[in-house]
Amino acid sequence: MIRYTIARFFSLIISLIVASLVIFSVIEVIPGDPASFMLGINAREDTLAALRSEMGLDQPLTLRYFDWVIGMFQGDFGNSWTYKTPVSELIADRIWVSLPLAIYALILSTLIAFPAGIVAASRRGGASDVTIMGATQMGVAIPNFWFAMIMVLIFAINLRWFSAGGFPGWSNPLQGLKSLTLPAISLALPQAAILARIMRSSLLDILLEDFIRTARAKGLTRSQALWRHAVRNALIPVLTIIGLQFSFLLAGGIIIEQIFFLPGLGRLIFQAISARDLIVVESVVMLLVFTVIMVNFAVDITYAIVDPRLRKKS
Structure with a gap:
């Protein structure tokens, strides 16, 4: 290890x-x-x-x-030529929008995808499987900015349950979380579709393994074999997707932040590129790359915890 x-x-x-x-x-x-x-x-x-x-x-x-x-x-990212402010201060202000948004979207994506993938795999070929796979196909095909505009049209303009954009800050946590709900759902739905399909595929492969048949032969029901043995082993490829999704959600929310007027890192990069503020672009992109690499490192370590074969090889 x-x-x-x-x-x-x-x-x-x-x-x-x-x-x-x-x-x-x-x-x-x-x-x-x-x-x-x-x-x-x-x-x-x-x-x-x-x-x-x-x-x-x-x-x-x-x-x-x-x-x-x-x-x-040393923690010195330089000074912004446009804002006349240390880049570290700009990042510190914006990260408290982008990071909670990415975590929120990842939680929603996981909560949707895991049950959907497990139900689809456990009822392969049935009505539930066909319905879930059809929904995930739509989720994969439709871009997240389209979901965002539909969310604004339905829940902000027609129903008026949420604001169409902006971020009030974290002085009132509930208001801050509410303002991130529509952007988080817009980001989460396509990722949930991908994750559900990966979960289903991985679980179906595991259910065909010899150790599952052995568990069934020893008297375990299909449901017991599924939850005690199959789900844990199926998580190994799914962890990779979750890690990549978090990286994407943190670094790839530029369009969503533009649609909802969120003062996050994505919008900061967009504004810096428009203003040719290269030190901001370099530093923020490097920070996002560092985050992506650290997440992948954490996923690799989690592999070794979940899969004992990696610990034996090491």
Whole structure:
């Protein structure tokens, strides 16, 4: 188990190094000069040079990369050129919208998908299975922003149960949670459809294994074999999907945050790209990549806990 964890940790470090190089390189090759964009096309050369020096754009690429990486290790993400504010403060303000939204959506997705996948697998070929698989097919095919607009139309405009957008903050937790409900459902439904199909497929494969037939031969009912043995073993591939879904929900909610006017990280990235605020884009994207890699690392460790075969190999 220790060797397995150490190997995964070294893989995590290498992934972070490669990710930082890729993110920095991609941002640097984007056409256009941020200083010219900020000052306009009629700005004087000496003014542009002064701004480039202030922004550190006149430094060699290698030096800028290492300054950026070392700064992040120290908790210094640099200063936003647009907001004139430390990027860490912008992230701290926005993360308390994006992180609860991602967790909320993941909980909803799991609560919908697990029962749906288990029921579909346990009643394979029946009416319940056909109905659930039909619903999940629609969930996979329909994009989440379409769900978002339908949610706004039904629950915000017609029924007026929720607001159409905005975030009041966490001074009133119930109001804050209520404002995230429609965005969370919009994000959760497509992910729940995917997770339910994976759960069903994994469970059906496990139900055909020899140890399930042995358990049935020893006197366990189909339901007992399902819950005592099949479900736990079927969770192994499902954990991967849950980890990837959380990463997607945290990093991929840009469109949903735009639709509901949520001041989260996704909207911050969108605004920073529009304003050519490259230090914000680099730092926020790197933070999201770090989160994705850490989630995958946690999933790998959870594998070893759930599946004893990995502990024996390590």
